[in-house]
């Protein structure tokens with residue numbers, strides 16, 4: 001039994017017929033070959049599968065695809081503007097927040113949801129927001145500093161625009 | 164560092180070449196791969212912890228539409244494999260643990276494969292089980308492997324000096340039983356492999372192994388084919404930490420299914436399977452004794468250990484090799500006896516994990532150091548400095564300590580937490596603790612060769628390719644090789660590409676383990692680049708009419724040292740070598756095998772070309788009401804020879820310390836007669852952003868003469884002393900000594916209660 005759904009993924013409108021029990025991550029990875037969204041646990045524990053649904057960070061392994069019907073989805077693949085990386089991606093690379101990289105897309109998407117709402121989160125807020133994103137390699141230090149670096153960079157940009 | 168300014172890329176914060184792929188979601192892990200005609204494989208595991216297999220009926224599964232084939236041991240060559248040759252990819256006759264593979268299915272979709280597993284009927288005849296290593300050694304214990312006389316898989320027995328003499332010479336002696344738990348690697352990327360047989364009879368494995376070349380041989384042996392028929396390709400690897408150091412049954416099963424189906428087969432784990440069916444870090448029970456003279460000179464150390472190996476021998480079975488070095492080489496101890504039993508049980512079997520036996524015994528040894536210091540009335544830091552390893556010493560295990568920054572590591576980490584002052588403060592629930600570590604830093608010869616081959620070639624645009632046998636698992640080794648080659652060749656790092664193809668193209672390497680890649684592959688890359696440089700300069704000398712010795716390469720340009728206006732773009736020199744009769748390719752290759760030896764029968768010999776040292780000093784707070792421990796700070800000092808890349812080095816420290824914290828405080832596989840009770844990240848707690856204290860990496864640069872640009876390996880040692888330092892700080896804070904990992908609130912509360920009652 002399949003269901004028709006409509007999604008806007010990274011700005012592209014997509015119509016699909018999907019099995020009722022498919023999760024959003026299945027649509028992304030299996031149907032659309034968008035393998036940048038990773039499945040680390042499938043149980044909502046690790047955050048590797050985080051995508052933005054209508055701007056909210058969501059574990060795509062916990063959301064049924066039919067529930068996402070009509071929603072606006074953003075994934076790691078849609079973050080860069082062509083060859084120009086998003087500042088969060090740049091900061092992760094620059095600061096050294098990436099080792100094996102398996103957690104990275106989820107970390108970046110969770111950070112994006114945060115920074116879209118709060119331009120200047122405290123370290124405490126960054127840590128709390130990322131607490132559901134597990135990383136076994138980095139010890140988190142550089143991930144947190146990457147997010148801090150972006151927020152101060154974004155702030156500087158808005159400051160200079162305001163001036 | 165005074166010389167730092169001379170380097171163009173060594174010591175610089177160069178970013179990882181793979182980071183862009185990873186930050187954009189373009190990096191492909193094995194779980195992401197799909198190939199045409201591919202089927203999905205799934206494995207039926209044993210439902211019994213120890214049982215005879217009476218019958219397996221796969222007929223219903225075979226008939227399920229979408230199932231292409233079903234296999235059991237009957238369909239396989241039944242060649243035992245693994246270290247100790249005690250494991251079959253699909254079990255025959257009996258099962259020995261819940262990890263055991265009984266049958267496997269290849270189907271059109273993962274859903275059909277899962278459904279087919281449900282249709283396989285297995286008849287078992289349960290056998291008496293044994294999951295306690297002490298029980299397993301008893302005479303009437305059920306045998307895990309019937310062909311053996313008992314459940315003792317192996318014994319490691321090492322002695323130097325004379326224990327009786329050591330005991331005689333001791334004014335003080337402390338003894339105690341310590342135990343460490345089962346833990347899981349918890350790589351974020353689950354295991355997955357794709358097996359595909361080529362028309363020429365070659366098996367192509369796309370798999371996240373840490374040891375592609377040993378894997379080739381092991382896979383060939385277990386399938387009964389030639390090594391030349393196996394080709395290994397590694398996609399991006401979602402975490403290693405030792406977990407991918409062996410060939411595992413699921414990979415062989417993928418190959419067997421692919422053979423039978425004559426189509427590519429992928430087997431992929433979900434998180435629960437990852438927890439349940441991956442090898443573990445084995446637990447140990449350690450009876451340890453340490454003695455010293457009244458002025459604090461160490462005299463004797465005895466470690467008597469029981470290690471629960473689980474049902475089969477993988478690399479977990481040889482972890483005592485490294486614990487043994489902790490016993491024989493951490494500090495200068497004239498009389499040492501190390502004895503470790505590797506015991507078969509019906510539990511999950513052990514694999515290699517970061518630190519490999521070292522954090523285990525360090526947890527015990529470093530606590531006893533503090534106990535002795537206290538009895539002697541000495542500052543534990545002074546006690547350690549008095550006994551610390553020194554540069555230029557060959558110890559009694561035959562290990563040649565060339566450079567050694569242990570004392571510096573101790574002093575610097577201690578300073579960072581104000582150790583001297585705070586150590587003596589009493590009456591607060593805050594405490595400080597410190598612990599040292601030694602680990603191989605220049606390879607570890609556990610295989611006839613400890614070598615790695617690297618080929619460096621340069622094309623006619625000046626682009627440099629590094630083709631290395633070594634494996635990037637996220638730790639950053641490709642960055643290190645890039646920097647080393649860039650430095651030696653005098654080209655910018657972005658002219659360099661590390662080509663990660665397959666075992667048909669790459670030269671041999673023993674694998675990514677033992678903190679060896681920077682040192683071994685780094686040395687090979689350095690020497691291969693040197694050959695390339697010589698060839699380039701020879702050609703350039705002809706063109707510039709200058710002696711090769713008077714030329715150098717800087718920023719991708721060949722220049723005359725004496726007349727800097729005489730110069731030549733690199734590409735031009737290369738092209739002139741290509742565009743001529745009798746021309747040649749400009750490439751260099753080097754196979755670096757370090758100047759080390761295999762340990763002899765008595766486990767003596769210089770196993771590594773250099774040794775890494777480190778010390779962690781921690782600041783903790785203990786809540787006496789709840790028993791909870793809050794770690795405020797970890798100062799982690801490491802002698803890394805030279806920092807090739809500060810970002811990578813810091814990353815290793817932060818990652819290692821985080822793993823050490825999990826080991827110390829929260830991580831534990833809970834087993835109930837062989838069954839894991841917590842196979843998920845909710846109940847198996849690896850540290851999160853909220854659990855990480857301030858971590859201060861401190862680097863001590865001893866500039867090792869054998870290391871590439873002076874560097875030593877450092878991946879593993881970063882987690883070695885953390886748990887011991889925390890235990891010592893808990894004692895400093897509360898007066899109770901916890902000798903069992905993880906240090907849970909419950910253990911702390913019980914110890915506090917027991918202390919009050921005294």
Ligand code: FES
Nearest residue numbers: 040042044047061
């Ligand atoms: S895969 Fe969704 S939270 Fe882990």
Ligand code: FES
Nearest residue numbers: 100101103135137
């Ligand atoms: S970088 Fe490996 S899990 Fe985060």
